[in-house]
Amino acid sequence: MAIVVNLDDQRGGGPEPSLEPLQDLVADDLALVNKLILRQMDSPVALIPQLAGHIIAAGGKRLRPTLLLGAAKLCGYGGERHLGLAAAVEFIHTATLLHDDVVDDSDRRRGLSTANTLWGNKPSVLVGDFLFSRSFQLMVSDGSLEVLAILSDTSAVIAEGEVMQLVTANDTSTSEAAYLEVIIAKTARLFAAATRLGAVVADRPKVEEEALEAFGLNLGIAFQLTDDVLDYAADSTTMGKDAGDDFREGKVTLPVVLAFRRGDAGEQAFWRRTVEDLDQRDGDLARAAALMEGHGALSDTLARARHYTQLARDSLDIFAAGKTKDALLEVVAFCAARTH
Amino acid sequence: MAIVVNLDDQRGGGPEPSLEPLQDLVADDLALVNKLILRQMDSPVALIPQLAGHIIAAGGKRLRPTLLLGAAKLCGYGGERHLGLAAAVEFIHTATLLHDDVVDDSDRRRGLSTANTLWGNKPSVLVGDFLFSRSFQLMVSDGSLEVLAILSDTSAVIAEGEVMQLVTANDTSTSEAAYLEVIIAKTARLFAAATRLGAVVADRPKVEEEALEAFGLNLGIAFQLTDDVLDYAADSTTMGKDAGDDFREGKVTLPVVLAFRRGDAGEQAFWRRTVEDLDQRDGDLARAAALMEGHGALSDTLARARHYTQLARDSLDIFAAGKTKDALLEVVAFCAARTH
Numbered sequence: 001m002a003i004v005v006n007l008d009d010q011r012g013g014g015p016e017p018s019l020e021p022l023q024d025l026v027a028d029d030l031a032l033v034n035k036l037i038l039r040q041m042d043s044p045v046a047l048i049p050q051l052a053g054h055i056i057a058a059g060g061k062r063l064r065p066t067l068l069l070g071a072a073k074l075c076g077y078g079g080e081r082h083l084g085l086a087a088a089v090e091f092i093h094t095a096t097l098l099h100d101d102v103v104d105d106s107d108r109r110r111g112l113s114t115a116n117t118l119w120g121n122k123p124s125v126l127v128g129d130f131l132f133s134r135s136f137q138l139m140v141s142d143g144s145l146e147v148l149a150i151l152s153d154t155s156a157v158i159a160e161g162e163v164m165q166l167v168t169a170n171d172t173s174t175s176e177a178a179y180l181e182v183i184i185a186k187t188a189r190l191f192a193a194a195t196r197l198g199a200v201v202a203d204r205p206k207v208e209e210e211a212l213e214a215f216g217l218n219l220g221i222a223f224q225l226t227d228d229v230l231d232y233a234a235d236s237t238t239m240g241k242d243a244g245d246d247f248r249e250g251k252v253t254l255p256v257v258l259a260f261r262r263g264d265a266g267e268q269a270f271w272r273r274t275v276e277d278l279d280q281r282d283g284d285l286a287r288a289a290a291l292m293e294g295h296g297a298l299s300d301t302l303a304r305a306r307h308y309t310q311l312a313r314d315s316l317d318i319f320a321a322g323k324t325k326d327a328l329l330e331v332v333a334f335c336a337a338r339t340h
Numbered sequence: 341m342a343i344v345v346n347l348d349d350q351r352g353g354g355p356e357p358s359l360e361p362l363q364d365l366v367a368d369d370l371a372l373v374n375k376l377i378l379r380q381m382d383s384p385v386a387l388i389p390q391l392a393g394h395i396i397a398a399g400g401k402r403l404r405p406t407l408l409l410g411a412a413k414l415c416g417y418g419g420e421r422h423l424g425l426a427a428a429v430e431f432i433h434t435a436t437l438l439h440d441d442v443v444d445d446s447d448r449r450r451g452l453s454t455a456n457t458l459w460g461n462k463p464s465v466l467v468g469d470f471l472f473s474r475s476f477q478l479m480v481s482d483g484s485l486e487v488l489a490i491l492s493d494t495s496a497v498i499a500e501g502e503v504m505q506l507v508t509a510n511d512t513s514t515s516e517a518a519y520l521e522v523i524i525a526k527t528a529r530l531f532a533a534a535t536r537l538g539a540v541v542a543d544r545p546k547v548e549e550e551a552l553e554a555f556g557l558n559l560g561i562a563f564q565l566t567d568d569v570l571d572y573a574a575d576s577t578t579m580g581k582d583a584g585d586d587f588r589e590g591k592v593t594l595p596v597v598l599a600f601r602r603g604d605a606g607e608q609a610f611w612r613r614t615v616e617d618l619d620q621r622d623g624d625l626a627r628a629a630a631l632m633e634g635h636g637a638l639s640d641t642l643a644r645a646r647h648y649t650q651l652a653r654d655s656l657d658i659f660a661a662g663k664t665k666d667a668l669l670e671v672v673a674f675c676a677a678r679t680h
Contacts, residue, residue, distance in 0.1 A: 045504045099469060103462040122443040122506055125465055129439060130499035132469070136476055136492040145483055152476040159470035164385045166462055 017333035019061060025327050026069035029083060033065050036087045040134050051115050051127045056094055064089045064194045067219075067331065071198020071212050074316075074324045081201040084138045085147065089194045091135035092151070096158060096186075098128035103166065104249055147200060154193040161185025170250040170278070172260045172271045179257055180221070188220030195219075211315045215328070218312035223335040225305040228253035229298050230338075232289050244285045250275045254304065258297035259288075267291055302336070309336040357673035359401060365667050366409035369423060373405050376427045380474050391455050391467045396434055404429045404534045407559075407671065411538020411552050414656075414664045421541040424478045425487065429534045431475035432491070436498060436526075438468035443506065444589055487540060494533040501525025510590040510616045512600045512608070519597055520561070528560030535559075551655045555668070558652035563675040565645040568593035569638050570678070572629050584625045590615045594644065598637035599628075607631055642676070649676040 023030065041052040065086035072082040100106070101114040102121045108114060116124040132155070139148050165182045168174045195216030199209040231246040232255055246253050252260075252275060260271045273279050274288065292298050312332045319325050363370065381392040405426035412422040440446070441454040442461045448454060456464040472495070479488050505522045508514045535556030539549040571586040572595055586593050592600075592615060600611045613619050614628065632638050652672045659665050 043500055043503075045500050045507065047507050048500065048503055099465050103465060121461075123503060125439055125443060126499060126502045126506060129472070130496060130503060132472065133492060133496035133499050136488075137496055140485060140488045140492045143485060145480060145485070148476075148480045148488065152473060152480045156470060156473035156477055159466060159473050160383055160385050160388065162466045163383075163388055163463060163470060166466060167385065167387050 017330050017337055019063070019066065019331060019334050021323075021330050022066055022070045022327035025324055026066060026073060029069045029073075029086075030062065030066060032083050033062075033069070033086045033090070036083055037090060040087060040091070040138060041131065043130070047119070047123055048127055048130055051098075051119055051123055052094070052131060054112075054118065055097060055109070055115050056090070062090065063223075063331075064093050064190060067191065067216060067328075068194040068197055070324060070328050070331070071195040071215075072201055073198075074212075074319055074328060075199050075202035075204045075208060077198065077202035079201065081142055081144075082198065084142050085151075085197050085201065086194075088135040088138040088142075088151065089190065089197075091131045091138065092155060092158070093190060095128040095132040095135070096162070096190075098124045098131070100162070102128075103162070106245070106249075108245070144200075147197060150193050150196065150200070154189050157185045157189050161189075168252065170276045171252055172256070172268070172276055174252045174257055176254065176257050179252070179254055183221060183224040184217070187224045188217045191220030191223070192217035207318065211318050214315040215312050218308040218315065219332055219335055222305040222308040222312065222332070225254060225301050225308070226336055226338060228255055229301050229305075232292060232298060247274070247285050247288055248280065250278050254301045255292050255297040256288075258300055259292045259295050262295040262297070263291060305336050309333070357670050357677055359403070359406065359671060359674055361663075361670050362406055362410045362667035365664055366406060366413060369409045369413075369426075370402065370406060372423050373409070373426045373430070374402075376423055377430060380427060380431070380478060381471065383470070387459070387463055388467055388470055391438075391459055391463055392434070392471060394452075394458065395437060395449070395455050396430070402430065403563075403671075404433055404530060407531065407556060407668075408534040408537055410664060410668050410671070411535040411555075412541055413538075414552075414659055414668065415539050415542035415544045415548065417538065417542035419541065421482055421484075422538065424482050425491075425537050425541065426534075428475040428478040428482075428491065429530065429537075431471045431478065432495060432498070433530060435468040435472040435475065436502070436530075438464045438471070440502070442468075443502070446585070446589075448585070484540075487537060490533050490536065490540070494529050497525045497529050501529075508592065510618065511592055512596070512611045512616055514592045514597055516594065516597050519592070519594055523561060523564040524557070527564045528557045531560030531563070532557035547658065551658050554655040555652050558648040558655065559672055559675055562645040562648040562652065562672070565594060565641050565648070566676055566678060568595055569641050569645075572632060572638060587614070587625050587628055588620065590618050594641045595632050595637040596628075598640055599632045599635050602635040602637070603631060645676050649673070 037056060038053075041056060042049050068086045068089055069082055097109065098115055101109060102116050102124050105116075106114050107117045114124075115127070135151075139151050142148075161182050161184070165186060168178060168182065192213045193216070196209055196213035199212045228246065231243060231253070233243070246256075256271065256275060260268060263271065270284075270287065270291070274284050309332050313329055316325055316328060377396060378393075381396060382389050408426045408429055409422055437449065438455055441449060441456050442464050445456075446454050447457045454464075455467070475491075479491055482488075501522050501524070505526060508518060508522065532553045533556070536549055536553035539552045568586065571583060571593070573583070586596075596611065596615060600608060603611065610624075610627065610631070614624050649672050653669055656665055656668060
């Protein structure tokens with residue numbers, strides 16, 4: 001299936017923004033983090049590194065650790081605490097992904113079969129628990145109660161957001177505010193914790209800690225909103241995620257919220273049948289994308305994303321100009337304009 | 341179904357040992373812990389307290405918090421840190437139960453329908469994650485890195501043990517040593533952490549901390565071995581757990597390990613069919629219990645349990661005689677002789 005929504009209309013000209021400048025700046029640290037991740041996911045119980053290795057080594061962008069390392073660099077940090085914390089943040093993220101894929105019955109992620117498809121739901125649940133515990137061990141060995149408070153609070157909020165999403169799943173009456181609350185809890189708060197920790201390890205003043213937290217939070221919201229749009233616009237070769245997954249699972253993302261509220265009675269009946277009752281037929285996904293187009297639901301979701309990218313950019317104003325700041329700003333542009 | 345194995349043959353005379361003396365001694369603290377548990381499992385996401393309340397309020401013996409409070413009392417502790425840590429330990433336990441029931445497809449626990457039966461697997465996974473995060477928040481607010489290290493290490497070992505059990509599930513060739521490793525990781529280590537923390541909060545010398553850790557560890561092993569026997573001996577009115585659950589799920593507990601290794605080729609074929617292939621017919625459970633009886637597998641499992649209860653008892657030798665010590669020793673007797 002090919003649903004083509006021209007995302008280029010939403011962008012200015014110039015070269016595609018990329019994660020690469022930031023990845024290059026923190027490349028040495030990131031290599032150490034990757035080593036640490038491999039060492040920490042090891043266990044005499046062979047299934048643990050096998051399954052964890054599948055989802056961790058399979059790649060992903062290492063976006064959260066990269067942001068943490070970048071924030072620490074922006075703060076002029078010269079120690080080593082950021083390495084363990086970057087691994088801890090990636091473990092929290094990975095544990096969440098494993099449990100998410102079980103809860104969503106997903107069979108593809110990043111272009112590969114999910115762990116629950118390859119090994120079943122049971123090991124995915126338990127290895128997720130293991131990685132979550134490992135992340136706490138990494139934080140404990142860092143030895144800062146302030147860091148532990150930030151990350152344990154974040155974990156609780158993520159879990160709360162996951163349950164909230166489950167409760168509102170397949171509910172077309174979800175409001176934009178309720179949806180925003182879910183993605184802040186599920187996605188943006190871990191981004192915020194990652195960037196905030198860059199300032200915390202560097203022992204920077206509260207104002208910088210708060211600025212970096214705001215940077216991560218708004219970046220995370222923009223990242224998720226763009227993700228929601230891509231699900232109706234991308235194909236599996238560009239995203240590594242099958243386009244239409246959200247629709248097939250009946251996820252009520254912002255494009256659905258907007259299209260539903262702007263639709264007439266007949267359209268609302270269509271959304272209830274397909275997204276609430278999951279009674280989907282050939283052509284429904286194409287019709288969903290067409291309805292979204294008709295109501296500007298995708299372009300308006302991208303406009304919302306741009307609002308948050310602007311907040312993210314502005315939050316870095318207090319930091320001096322330089323390569324690291326430029327690279328972080330390019331991550332913002334990437335998150336809002338990405339096609340993968 | 342009624343499988344009657346006369347456990348009384350394994351016991352001395354006298355009144356049935358009970359948890360009550362210890363529960364009475366720490367009754368005020370336990371009431372505070374229960375309040376704290378209710379407050380900490382609350383969330384604006386209503387499904388969280390509903391589901392958590394079902395499994396937590398449904399009772400259970402509060403054995404781990406009671407042991408932590410009892411150990412703190414034995415150490416003469418006069419502060420309040422034990423309350424939050426007792427709640428944290430119960431949350432870790434509850435999170436594990438929720439995920440266990442999903443992994444085991446269990447439909448009954450403590451005489452009630454399991455959360456996964458009532459609400460489905462998805463909320464059980466996610467609310468388990470929430471309770472796990474909450475337990476870390478409770479530990480962080482305690483503020484001791486020593487405590488955090490003990491409990492985060494324990495959590496990782498529990499998760500490792502769960503995966504180990506999954507890997508060896510339905511495997512009749514499991515050795516007694518491998519089985520012991522699983523129950524130490526899954527069950528006994530949390531008992532050990534709970535009792536050890538009693539000495540840690542009271543800031544007692546290392547020797548007392550180690551003694552209480554050994555007490556909990558050996559008690560936990562005895563508790564689990566007795567549980568394994570009860571599954572072939574109890575009926576659902578006495579255990580609140582349906583007798584034969586382990587058999588129906590193909591769990592290779594110590595009675596199965598012993599009966600399999602002592603059986604002839606025909607018996608081993610029986611165990612492979614029922615426990616490995618889960619091809620079970622009418623009368624198979626009764627035959628399993630009869631084979632265990634014939635080989636002394638249940639009475640020998642109880643003999644193993646008595647070995648560990650003896651180690652648990654001896655580990656308390658260094659503590660002065662008194663009501664709290666007597667009550668802890670009665671918990672040992674209870675765990676080895678319980679019918680519920």
